[in-house]
Structure formats: C-alpha cells, structure tokens
Amino acid sequence: MRKKIVLIDGHSILNRAFFGLPDLTNAEGLHTNAVYGFLNILFKVLEEEQPEYLTVAFDVHAPTFRHKMYDAYKGTRKPMAEELRQQVPLIKQVLEAMGIKIMEKEGYEADDILGTIATTAQEEGLEVSVISGDRDLLQLADEHIQIRIPKTKMTGTEIENYYAKDVVARYQVSPKEFIDVKALQGDTADNIPGVPGIGEKTATNLIVQYGSIENAYEHVEELKPPRASKNLKEFWQQAVLSKDLATIRTRADISYDLKEAKLGELYTQEAYALFQRLEFKNLLNRFDDSAKVVTKHECVLIQNKDEAAAILAKAKEATKDDLLAFYIVQEEQQVLGVAIAYAKDQMFFLQAQEVGQMSFFDDDARADALELLNQLKQVIASAAKVSAFHLKEAVKMMQLRYQPKYFDPEIAEYLCNPLKKSYPYEDIASQTGLGMLPTKNETLGKTSDAKALKEDTGHYMTYLGNLLYTTYACVSVYEEKLKKEKMQKLFEEMEMPLVFTLASMEKWGIKVKAEELKAYSQQLSEKIAVLEKEIYAIAGEEFNINSPKQLGVILFEKMQLPNAKKTKTGYSTAADVLEKLAKDYPVVSKVLDYRQLTKLKSTYADGLATCIASDGRIHTTFQQTVTATGRLSSTEPNLQNIPVRIELGRLIRKVFVPEDGYVFVDADYSQIELRVLAHMSGDENLIEAYKSAQDIHTATASKVFHIPMEEVTPQIRRNAKAVNFGIVYGISSFGLSQDLSITRQEAQEYIKQYFETYPKIKTFLDGLVEDAVNTRMAITMYGRKRPVPELSSGNYMQRQFGERIAMNSPIQGTAADIIKIAMIRVDQRLKKEKLQSRLLLQVHDELLIEAKQEELEQVKQILSEEMEHAAELSVKLEIDMHSGNNWYEAK
DNA sequence: CATATCACG
C-alpha cells in the first residue's frame, strides 16, 4: 500500500469556493465565504483520502485571477474581487494555525510547484492527489497521480477524479498530449495564443492522430482541414511558444522537505481561536475540549454577608487610586448579585439573598439587594476609575451622578467598530488582545441567569469571571486605542456623559393615559371592521388582507389589476405601488386605509398599551451602540417613530401627557442636517441663504429653477425640498426621480442645477467620497468614524452604495453628535439649576421636556440656549419650540 | 427565523 500525499492548488480552490458560496461576513466585517468553502473541500478530501502528507501551493503574486468560466469570452483578466483578495492572507493564516505546509516560490506558479512535487512524490513511491479547479492540471495525471476537480453543487461538493486513463477516456488524449491540444487551441484567459483557426475540436483531432504538435508539423502538408495546415505552417513559432507556456514545470527548482508536509494535529488551539473569530460555528464541533480552553477567569462566589463586607472594604481600599470593575447581575427587575474586580486576579461575585420561591415579592430579599447596591455605591464613589458592563443600568439602579471616571466597554468598542450587531464581552476581549473567551452561551448553554447561578454555579462563576475580567482589563487598551484614533474626547466628553443623561430619561419615562389609549384602539377596531367588510365585498371572498401574498393574488390575479410589480416572493403590494392604483380602484384605496388603521392599532394603540409600567409611564430604552452613524435608537417600545405625518395617527400623541402640575415643552432643530452641510462644505451661497433668514427650500427652488422667490409655487418648493433631502442622502438621479415621479433625465437636470447653484457642496461631497475611498472611513466633525467596506466591494451597486454612505454619514452623524451635546447640556443645566423639570425623549432632532409649570419660561430659555449653541457653526442653529398639555399640542 | 410593510427622523 502506497502512502498518500494530497496537494492543493490554493488560489484555484479558494476561487472555486468564493464563487460557489454566497457572501458571508463575520462580526468584524471580514468576508469569509471562500475560506469557509476551502475548508469544507479540504476536510472532505482529508476524510476520503486519509493522507499521510498535505501541502497547499500558492502563486506568490496573485494580482489577477483567471475567471475562465466567467469571462473567458471577453478574453480579459478581471482584477481579483476585493472580497476574495482579503481572504488570501486569511486562508494562509488558517492553514498555518492547523500546521499545514504552504508552498510558494517567487518566479513559479502554483502549477509548477504542484507539478514538481507530484512528479517527485510519485517517483518516491507515493500515491498523489492534486486538488484543483483548473483543468490545465490534467496534464499531470499519471498512474499514481490523481487530479481531483471539486464542483460545488446544490447537493454539496462533488469531485471529478482523473488518473491518466480517465483523461484518455474523457478527452481522447493522454495527459501529455493534453498540453499539445492546448498549444494548438490556445487559452485567452491564460494568455496562450495557440494557432488561429484551430479550436478545441480540430486541436483534439490533430493530436489524436499525430500525438504531438511536432509530429503534426512533420506531416503539415497532410493536415485536415486545409485551414489547419496553412495556419500551423504560418504560426509554427507561436505554436511552439504556446506549448511551452502550456507546459507545467515538473522539475522546478524548489526545495521541498516531505517531512514538513506530514499531517499533525489539525485541531489546535490556534485554529479554534481563528475559527471562532471567523464564526465558522459548524466547524467548531470538530475540536475537542483541549483546544477550547485557552484562558480561564473565575469569580469567587461569596454568599456570606460578613465575607462580602470584608471584600467590599478591601476593594474600597485597593481602588482609591485605581480601577474598579463591576457588573450587576439582574433578571426581571431582580438583583441576583454584584460581580466586582479590584485587580485582574481579584474577582468576586457577591450574591444577593435569594428571593423566596413561593412569594413573588419578598421584602427581605429586596432590602438585602438594596443594601448590597448601597455598599457597592460607596466603593464606586471612592474609586479613582470605574469600568462597568451595562453602565446605564447601574446608573439607574444606584442613581449614580456623572463623573469623568466612568467607563463603559461596550461603548468604547462601538466607537471603534460601530457596524457590529452586538457587543458581547468575548468580542471586546478579542478586540483588546485579551484572548479568545468562551461566550456566555458556550459556558452556560441556554438557561436563565437565576437558574444557571443556582444549578450550575461553577460554570456561572466562569462566565462572570470572563465578563468581569474583560470589563477590567480592556480599559487601558481602549484608552490607548481611542487616543490613537482621536476619539478620546468623543468618548469621554460625549458618550460617557450621555450615558447618565439617557439613564435619567429612561428612568423618568413618559406618562401615558391608558384609558384613552384603549378608547383609541376601540375606535380603530370599528373603522377596521367596516373597511374589512367592504374589501371582502369587492373582492368577492374573505382573505387575510394583512398577508401580502394573499393580497397580491387577489389584486393582481383574481381582479387582474395592472402594473403588477414582483418582489422575490410574489407581487409587491407596497404603498408606492398601491397608491398608483388607488384612484382607479376604490378597493386599493380601502386596502391602504386598512393597512394604516391596522398599523396604528397593533403597533401603536395596542403595542404601547402593553408597555405601560406600574407607575403609569412608559420607559423606553435608548440604545447607544446600535446605529452606524452615531444616532440613538429607541426600543421596547420605540418612541422615536410615533405617528405625526398623518392626522389620524398624530392623534395618538394626545395620550402622552405630562404629570399634574407639569407641561410639555418640545423643541426641534430646523433642518439641522442641511445647516451642518452648509457649515461643513463652506458653501457661501447656502450659508448666505441661511443668513438672510430665507425659507431654505423656497430659496433653493428660486436659485435652482431660476425663478423669483415670489413665484415659487408650493409644488416647486416641494421639489426643491426633495432635492435638499436627496443631497443629504447622497443623491442619485434615480432616487430623486422615484421620489418626485419624474424622469431620470429631469432629476439629473435638477441635480446639475443644484450643484451649479451651490458649487462648494459638490466639491465637498466629492471630497467626502475621495477621503472615504482613501481612508475607508466616513468621519463626522467630532471625529466619529464609520468604516465603509462597501467602497472596496467588487460589486458596482455596493460601491455606489458606499459612496452614498460616505456622503450621508458625516452629515447625519455630525447632526447626531450635536444633539447629543445639546442633550447633555440641557440635562446637566436642569439638574445644576435644581429644577424639577426633566428631559424625557430625544427623537433625532427633537427634545421633549416635562417642565414644571412654574419653570416653563426658564426651561424654554435653557432649551433654546443649549440647543442653539450646542455647536457654533457658520450658520445659526435654529429651533422650533412649542409647549402643551400633551405631545400632540406641544409638537 | 426571514420577509414585507410601514411608522419616524
């Protein structure tokens, strides 16, 4: 039995995998599909062959890839897709981590390396398998050299196998003759000229008959067809050159030590860590426990009160001039305990007294938890620096006041990488070089915290240890990182103080009239029932109007309505499609009304009702680490999308009311994004338009369409307004034409006129794109960054999208920065001036304050001062402000 | 769990 060696054509297999799989990315935004596909092919081959030796060969330079199957017809080489290029170093890293031999040598193509090793290995008595997606390698097939070509199919990976005899069976020629066929036929993708007029058929026939180009040349007068005879004579030198180009070297001057190719343990710790980072979850099952445990951090469980007190005292002493890290473990309003660290190896979990299982509210337990938090608060108060996981929650629970010493790891990581879906501690640990830690899920499985703590205490202490260690040890790393990225001020002076402002807003919540909400819901129900009946009557049957699928069938099949537009899954029934049909088909306008009403009922009337807490108020959560641009978001419930544009929806704002003795004051910035644009671009015309206190959309209309201000009709003003919006979004003629229902040409003309009116805006936006292409970042006035990986995509659409992001993010982000500053200052001033009025909500460019009746004037003063002077721009920041006895009135 | 739709800035 011969020993086996497997040789892999690295770039070729990577390429195959890349085109065979949909795009995959990990949390860092790295593209991983090619690496993943490569590994799947690798593991499949290894399982089938059980080889002794393995080597992967790469070309040293791979600036281009031969897309034979994809664009051979163009006879060109495309530059390698960026998404694929990124994965070349990655696969090498993976292979190294698994201890797999990589061969590459300057001056040689991977083919030559494979050819040489394969030939030598066969001579030395090995059985050889060469894995490649490239049929050129078939010339290497021999008695003991098998060429294997994987095909990614729907059903998985299938592999075509060729020994020498299989090549003859399939192509009529031997592997050696295969070279001659190619020499005649040529290969545009490989820059092999071949002989003109000879294609695959003729080439094969000639070589079947004569065995080689040399022999064919000797009989050149007899060749058929005559064209072949004539051209081979004429292009003989070119044929000889082609043969040379097509020949894979089998005696390349490479030093190759078979011992280095011997397969060892593939499933190493390094490989495990890398697979984790790349999020190859399926492949992680292949590892056993020895690979998984890299570092272990444990919390020491403290249940005894005296011991807890001793530890808190020690922590207090140790952190007087030093860092304290903590995390409050809670579940459903119940504090289970407090994890604290006062050094990297001094981590404890102080368990709160258990709440009795029988009684839902256990006053003793509650008092105990409060006492624990109170003690923690004192340690926090005296600590020099404090890092807390979920800082905002802690601020709410212990009513902490802002001091510059606080640190929130999730927010630090968010500033460094704002595109991630979430910020779990293990990502923070890996990003700050603290190692690959097991996730909460991996340590505990899917159970509740309370259950895990009780029934799996050991693992729970490991989970907390990992979380807390990360919270403690990441601080110094991020401080350096933020300094280096010039985001230190942004973090310390904007995001951290904001945590405290948001905590206060969430804690206050907003009062909602539950009964009125219910009445509103019932009102809607009645109207919905009427519409429902009418729609069924017209349709002639009952169906689920809320199902786009069923609705599409009814409208576009049964009722044969025109202009059916398709989505992936069926007909589009989106509002913009239906609106075009509404005036001709009453049923469509009823459907639109129905949609509106059911939306109001389910999301707002009924949805909000379930969110009213026992204090009669709704406490939203403001997310500080979600958006790519630096805006906030609001969840459970979302109070940033309460209806306002349509009257019936707007009415719902009447249920949001101030407490007795208070009024609402609502202030919103007037076109803050356009003003930011005017400032950042420095366009004199736009700045001047604002300085002369004109209505900006009318002024734009007048200038862009060359008509006097007085003659700007509402319609023309609307168009100008759409253009202004478009500019902020990163304008495209298509988008604008859609929005205004005009042709692309007209939209293009509007844009052209706009840029002629405000020339510096064009320069500015082009500059933003150029900078983003160079730095791969969009950046705000305050230094907030957003990576724009779309700009390096191989896909034109994606790159186009990247350009719009590059234009929009600095504008939207700067506006978001400014209102954050305003929020902090308004909040801090209300507190400093010892007012009872409080900030409740932020809706991107709007703040809502619940003002004590007697403080109304003072509050208005504070709002206008702090909002208008949050940033000093070359145009004034103006606000609109209203007060009222509910949100409807105040807006 | 993904998709379509629609509410907001």
Added chain:
DNA sequence: ACGTACGTGATATGC
C-alpha cells in the same frame, strides 16, 4: 445591463 435614495424598530405572516 444593471437597479439604488440615508438612518432606525415593531408587527404580521409564512416557511
């Protein structure tokens, strides 16, 4: 020849 406006979150449906 393509097929897009920027940023979010909640709900209902249907696989």
